[in-house]
Amino acid sequence: MASGQVAMELGRRLPREPAAAVGSGARLTWRRFRRHRLALLGAGTALVLSLAAALAPWLVPQRPDQISLGERWIPPGRAHPFGTDELGRDVLARALHAGRVSLSVGYLSAGGVALLGTAVGVVAGYYGGAADGVLMRLTDVVLALPTIPLYLILAALLPGGGVGRIIAIFVAFGWTGVARLVRSQVLALREQEFVQAARALGASQARIMLRHLVPNAVAPLIVATTLAVGGFILGEAALSYLGLGIQPPTPSWGNMLQRAQEYIWNAWWLAVLPGVLVFVTVLSFNFLGDGLRDAFDPRMRV
Amino acid sequence: MRRYLAGRLLQTATVLLGLSLLVFALLVWTPGDPVELLATANPEVTPADVQRLRQYYGLDDPLLVRYLKWLRAVSRGDLGYSRTYGIPVRDLLAQRLRNTLLLAGTAFLLALAGGTAAGIYSALRQYSPADYGITVLSFVGLAIPNFWQGILSILVFAVWIPLFPPGGMATPGIVSGWPALLDRLWHLALPVSVLATSGAAAWARYVRSSLLEVIHQDYVRTARAKGLSEARVIGQHALRNALLPVITLVALAIPGVVNGAVLTETVFSWPGMGLLLYQAVLGHDLNVAMAVLLLLAVVTVAANLLADVAYALVDPRVRYG
Numbered sequence: 085m086a087s088g089q090v091a092m093e094l095g096r097r098l099p100r101e102p103a104a105a106v107g108s109g110a111r112l113t114w115r116r117f118r119r120h121r122l123a124l125l126g127a128g129t130a131l132v133l134s135l136a137a138a139l140a141p142w143l144v145p146q147r148p149d150q151i152s153l154g155e156r157w158i159p160p161g162r163a164h165p166f167g168t169d170e171l172g173r174d175v176l177a178r179a180l181h182a183g184r185v186s187l188s189v190g191y192l193s194a195g196g197v198a199l200l201g202t203a204v205g206v207v208a209g210y211y212g213g214a215a216d217g218v219l220m221r222l223t224d225v226v227l228a229l230p231t232i233p234l235y236l237i238l239a240a241l242l243p244g245g246g247v248g249r250i251i252a253i254f255v256a257f258g259w260t261g262v263a264r265l266v267r268s269q270v271l272a273l274r275e276q277e278f279v280q281a282a283r284a285l286g287a288s289q290a291r292i293m294l295r296h297l298v299p300n301a302v303a304p305l306i307v308a309t310t311l312a313v314g315g316f317i318l319g320e321a322a323l324s325y326l327g328l329g330i331q332p333p334t335p336s337w338g339n340m341l342q343r344a345q346e347y348i349w350n351a352w353w354l355a356v357l358p359g360v361l362v363f364v365t366v367l368s369f370n371f372l373g374d375g376l377r378d379a380f381d382p383r384m385r386v
Numbered sequence: 387m388r389r390y391l392a393g394r395l396l397q398t399a400t401v402l403l404g405l406s407l408l409v410f411a412l413l414v415w416t417p418g419d420p421v422e423l424l425a426t427a428n429p430e431v432t433p434a435d436v437q438r439l440r441q442y443y444g445l446d447d448p449l450l451v452r453y454l455k456w457l458r459a460v461s462r463g464d465l466g467y468s469r470t471y472g473i474p475v476r477d478l479l480a481q482r483l484r485n486t487l488l489l490a491g492t493a494f495l496l497a498l499a500g501g502t503a504a505g506i507y508s509a510l511r512q513y514s515p516a517d518y519g520i521t522v523l524s525f526v527g528l529a530i531p532n533f534w535q536g537i538l539s540i541l542v543f544a545v546w547i548p549l550f551p552p553g554g555m556a557t558p559g560i561v562s563g564w565p566a567l568l569d570r571l572w573h574l575a576l577p578v579s580v581l582a583t584s585g586a587a588a589w590a591r592y593v594r595s596s597l598l599e600v601i602h603q604d605y606v607r608t609a610r611a612k613g614l615s616e617a618r619v620i621g622q623h624a625l626r627n628a629l630l631p632v633i634t635l636v637a638l639a640i641p642g643v644v645n646g647a648v649l650t651e652t653v654f655s656w657p658g659m660g661l662l663l664y665q666a667v668l669g670h671d672l673n674v675a676m677a678v679l680l681l682l683a684v685v686t687v688a689a690n691l692l693a694d695v696a697y698a699l700v701d702p703r704v705r706y707g
Contacts, residue, residue: 359531
């Protein structure tokens, strides 16, 4: 399945048959990547958005939680380019600060999933046998759970409304795609001569896994992790939109949209900016991920 | 085939067992069991009553005993009572399932048909403006948050241009005959179009790349070389092989539709299982929420099994592989 359901699956259903790592040098990969216009566009946009979020306090004069009851419901205009909300807070300021939350959730969840998934995948692939059987059945079980319902239930059971809780939920149930991916790589690498040579030289199992197997699975891992960032941003937005993710007054793109729907008859502008930002962010990470895949392995390109 | 099937069935059974353990763990882990809730809600309940009720419901039994009892009840379709509605969860699910099937089923078929058609068209005219447009649209469809698309379509087609209702499933008072059917379709239009978007985009991308791969194969060139019409080359030779893997993907797409349905139903107040789940989660009606989760997971597992078996039937490489 292409990245459509991937997005909805919050990055869990990653490609099963990944692009093989191409050892012909980072320079070749970089040259191919540079020619991929959409990928460059994606990388640039993701960078700009991340910087804008990181520098939000210096970019906009208003604070995101600055309530000003005299300035409620101001449509987009000169003083407030994207208008103000029901408490007179500047929508642009809130959306940029929300980007810090939403992007952190995306980056950190994807990073966590990459680590946990790699650990599970390497262990399952390298040891095989019972360990592999148990871990892969566990993967099957987690994959069978539909993400949004599962996350809703977990969010209701776990107290708090911060960033850490969301990331913990995403990582705890999001590692399966990466685990399958890394496992399939390790299975292919395990019996190759360089691994046998390392073993013959007396390398420890940990060393074989960390120095020989993982680095050779890194290309598809980067692709999967990039696509997962977008998936988790979508997930956070959905969960917060439903009121079970990041809790106000901390702004996140999702919880800004929750209020937007309530006020849609009077203040349409509240619905625009946060949604556009989620959409553009996810789009850039998808472009970037696809470009990286093509750059690592041009044979995959259609 | 028999060996493959046996192995696959065993695997499915293991996954179902794991699922039941996981859902049970979540239920046990949930703070506040039903008796406690009853006791706090009703001051007339004495500690002795609590003790008797706990014993009656077996809440102090060893975990393994509780699990086995629960598993037996669930496998008989006994999913407990809903706290909010006071009726058996099974009846509640049955009511809502129809509405979800109507919404998600329509969207699924629409996405499959539209996406496949767009993908074929796009592949046959590779690098044309149409191909380019379809590719861009599919990227957009994959990245747009389903619920935001819902809000936007309400804004445009219900608030600004009042063509469709902003939510709900029926207009009160219209109950039967053609008017009711039309009214239902009228309410379906926006949620279905939203729910179908990401699926259609994914199918378009998938079918396009799959068909492009096949089109450049030697046997397609052979078919052309021996003078077959383009329609037969594509329709009979290329498409057959290009669409073969779609069988697997149809099943794999189900979780995506389910996830989307939860959000779409919430945005449009469509009274299906997704909205039921959402309200159950907010109202701490855990029996209902867990039942929905379990049902959806079992459907996913069954769909995966069906897809693998169907694929093994049409592609012998799988069953001997």
